[in-house]
Amino acid sequence: MRNLFRIYLEKPELAGVALLVFLAALFEARSAGAFLSGDNLRGILGLLPEVGLVSIGVTILMICGEFDLSVGSTFALTPMAASLLIIAGVPALAAILLGLLLAAAIGFANGFITLTFVIPSFIATLGMLFIVRSLTVVISGGFPPLLPDDLATGEFTQFVGPGGLFRTSFIWFLAIAFAASALIANSNVGNWIKATGGHLEAAGAMGVPVRRVKLFCFMLCSVMAGFGGIIQVFRLHSPLPSIGDGLELQAVAAAVIGGTALSGGVGTVLGAVVGALLIRVIDNGLVMTQVDANWFKFAIGALTIFAVVSNSWLRRTARRIKVAG
Amino acid sequence: MGKHSIASQALSGIGVAALSLALSGPAAAEDKLNIVYTHHSSASNPFWQAVKKGFDDACAKIQANCQMVFTQTEGSIDQEVANQQAALARKPDALITTLVDNNAFVANLKDAKAKGVIVIASNVDATEGPELELRQAFVGQNFVPAGTTLGRRMAALFPKEGPLRVLVGVNSPGQNWSEQRAKGIMHGLEEFKKANPNREIVIDRLDVSADGAVVSDRVGAYLSAHPDTTAYIETGLWHSNVARLLKDRNIPPGKILLGGFDLAPQVIEQLKSGYIQVEIDQQPYEQGFLPVMQVYLEKKVGLAPADIDSGEAVFTPDQADQLMGLAKQGLR
Numbered sequence: 134m135r136n137l138f139r140i141y142l143e144k145p146e147l148a149g150v151a152l153l154v155f156l157a158a159l160f161e162a163r164s165a166g167a168f169l170s171g172d173n174l175r176g177i178l179g180l181l182p183e184v185g186l187v188s189i190g191v192t193i194l195m196i197c198g199e200f201d202l203s204v205g206s207t208f209a210l211t212p213m214a215a216s217l218l219i220i221a222g223v224p225a226l227a228a229i230l231l232g233l234l235l236a237a238a239i240g241f242a243n244g245f246i247t248l249t250f251v252i253p254s255f256i257a258t259l260g261m262l263f264i265v266r267s268l269t270v271v272i273s274g275g276f277p278p279l280l281p282d283d284l285a286t287g288e289f290t291q292f293v294g295p296g297g298l299f300r301t302s303f304i305w306f307l308a309i310a311f312a313a314s315a316l317i318a319n320s321n322v323g324n325w326i327k328a329t330g331g332h333l334e335a336a337g338a339m340g341v342p343v344r345r346v347k348l349f350c351f352m353l354c355s356v357m358a359g360f361g362g363i364i365q366v367f368r369l370h371s372p373l374p375s376i377g378d379g380l381e382l383q384a385v386a387a388a389v390i391g392g393t394a395l396s397g398g399v400g401t402v403l404g405a406v407v408g409a410l411l412i413r414v415i416d417n418g419l420v421m422t423q424v425d426a427n428w429f430k431f432a433i434g435a436l437t438i439f440a441v442v443s444n445s446w447l448r449r450t451a452r453r454i455k456v457a458g
Numbered sequence: 459m460g461k462h463s464i465a466s467q468a469l470s471g472i473g474v475a476a477l478s479l480a481l482s483g484p485a486a487a488e489d490k491l492n493i494v495y496t497h498h499s500s501a502s503n504p505f506w507q508a509v510k511k512g513f514d515d516a517c518a519k520i521q522a523n524c525q526m527v528f529t530q531t532e533g534s535i536d537q538e539v540a541n542q543q544a545a546l547a548r549k550p551d552a553l554i555t556t557l558v559d560n561n562a563f564v565a566n567l568k569d570a571k572a573k574g575v576i577v578i579a580s581n582v583d584a585t586e587g588p589e590l591e592l593r594q595a596f597v598g599q600n601f602v603p604a605g606t607t608l609g610r611r612m613a614a615l616f617p618k619e620g621p622l623r624v625l626v627g628v629n630s631p632g633q634n635w636s637e638q639r640a641k642g643i644m645h646g647l648e649e650f651k652k653a654n655p656n657r658e659i660v661i662d663r664l665d666v667s668a669d670g671a672v673v674s675d676r677v678g679a680y681l682s683a684h685p686d687t688t689a690y691i692e693t694g695l696w697h698s699n700v701a702r703l704l705k706d707r708n709i710p711p712g713k714i715l716l717g718g719f720d721l722a723p724q725v726i727e728q729l730k731s732g733y734i735q736v737e738i739d740q741q742p743y744e745q746g747f748l749p750v751m752q753v754y755l756e757k758k759v760g761l762a763p764a765d766i767d768s769g770e771a772v773f774t775p776d777q778a779d780q781l782m783g784l785a786k787q788g789l790r
Contacts, residue, residue: 167547167549168547170547172546172547173543173544173547175547175548176540176543176544176547179543180543181541182705188739206692270591270665274633276558277632280561301560304720365536369539369559369561369562370561370562371535371559371560371561373535373536373559374631374632375531375533375534375535375631376536377533377618378534379530379531396479396741416540416544417540417543417544419527420527420541420544420545421544421545423525427501427528430530454751
């Protein structure tokens with residue numbers, strides 16, 4: 134038992150992995166083997182990068198002790214801006230980079246407002262959620278613009294790998310997840326982020342540039358959301374103004390399910406990925422097993438509460454054992 | 459019994475339940491037809507309950523194994539795409555689906571074709587592009603003519619003299635069904651405008667959303683700014699919320715004319731109260747029922763699915779009582 138707690142303390146996201154394995158086995162049996170078929174995995178892995186990237190960004194920001202509710206709107210505005218630029222004749226790569234720059238600016242604004250006026254980021258980004266969604270509708274005129282038919286999006290959406298199991302977006306996602314994981318786990322910046330989120334005053338006293346660290350995390354979070362949105366729009370080949378609606382809460386749920394503490398300082402990129410994968414698996418599994426999909430939100434809600442309660446219980450118990458030991 | 463043993467018994471109980479759920483396997487029998495219906499609407503939209511009833515009734519008649527998948531967010535195309543993907547991974551015999559965007563579903567429909575899955579568009583069809591080639595038939599309303607009919611019927615009720623101001627509410631800008639109906643409505647109204655060159659006629663178009671509360675807020679704001687509005691015509695069924703708003707503001711029925719699409723109990727109620735003057739129906743029950751029958755005919759007899767226009771029936775307040783009877787049975 135003590136060993137289990139030690140493992141949990143070192144790798145809190147493993148509880149999510151265990152749940153993932155259990156659910157995959159359950160859905161596989163209930164769907165007569167269709168759940169783990171190449172076809173369905175292709176579907177799940179094809180959609181994962183979109184919510185996955187947003188979850189990674191939100192998780193890093195939460196580790197830093199802040200919150201971003203505007204990611205769903207940034208997810209829509211970034212590709213909308215990039216698409217309009219492409220339609221206006223700007224080369225695709227430049228348009229994407231300009232879109233991501235816009236996302237970074239939104240992140241900067243979120244951070245600047247939060248830190249300068251010392252208000253909760255929950256409120257600052259809630260305001261930004263509305264502002265950015267409105268801007269998306271305004272610049273599109275309410276109507277989704279038509280992307281050129283010959284626009285090459287293979288770098289983001291083409292199927293690759295054995296049996297075409299992945300989209301290229303999945304490779305982007307893996308690369309970004311590894312880089313983000315290395316950033317958090319093995320770099321000075323990562324230590325600063327954890328210290329800023331976990332012990333703000335102590336971190337400041339020790340010379341960590343907390344303001345700059347937070348601004349960086351806000352901007353990273355927005356850029357991740359914007360990139361996720363670009364991938365989705367290229368996959369659907371349609372820049373819809375409504376995409377990403379409600380995504381912010383799914384991303385927070387993914388982070389929490391993956392073991393990120395709401396109080397900051399604790400969390401991993403792997404946890405965010407596992408959390409996002411769990412959400413996708415539940416969404417897909419309910420359809421596959423013909424359970425009424427209206428239970429989806431119930432399942433995510435229950436899982437979120439369960440994850441927070443069990444994480445805090447496990448953390449307390451593990452600490453007690455550590456102290457007693 | 460100690461705390462721990464209760465907890466461990468509870469845990470093992472949950473484990474056994476999960477295991478038996480896992481081992482019980484899918485309910486479908488091998489020889490039954492598997493039919494999935496995916497669309498862009500959430501379960502809270504009353505229109506889709508009538509489609510679902512038609513779908514379920516048809517499936518019961520041919521003893522098919524059927525599933526209708528709603529989206530979590532009203533009108534979410536990306537969620538519909540994800541639901542289609544999950545459904546197609548099980549290789550059903552048929553996919554019945556709405557095609558609310560001309561590009562978003564192409565990859566899934568190609569996948570369906572490669573797997574030999576019958577695809578029938580229902581309720582909303584693509585307006586152009588490869589999706590039209592990839593689906594075998596469309597069962598639903600022809601939106602532009604239906605919109606034109608609504609525009610004409612509403613225009614016939616306009617006052618014979620004086621300036622006119624008409625608000626056209628587009629519920630889902632960019633989605634085929636809403637855009638095409640709006641196009642038809644505008645066409646009907648423009649005809650009236652041309653026929654009356656000496657009258658001052660203002661036609662405004664507004665994104666009113668597909669959420670009843672938002673529709674009533676936005677139209678309410680417009681009416682506050684323009685109390686002289688003659689009529690509000692929309693592409694969906696949320697004008698019943700506007701009817702309620704007019705009642706709250708003590709505006710008598712008929713002062714501001716209301717017209718829209720689809721019958722739901724809330725709409726029929728407002729037809730009866732006289733706030734809504736014209737309603738165009740597209741027979742949602744048929745849109746659920748007939749595609750299933752077409753799948754059956756193709757699979758069992760080899761007859762190919764064909765387009766069916768489920769109509770543009772015009773309803774007026776005098777038919778409200780009869781309609782309410784059908785609505786209570788879930789047929790309207």
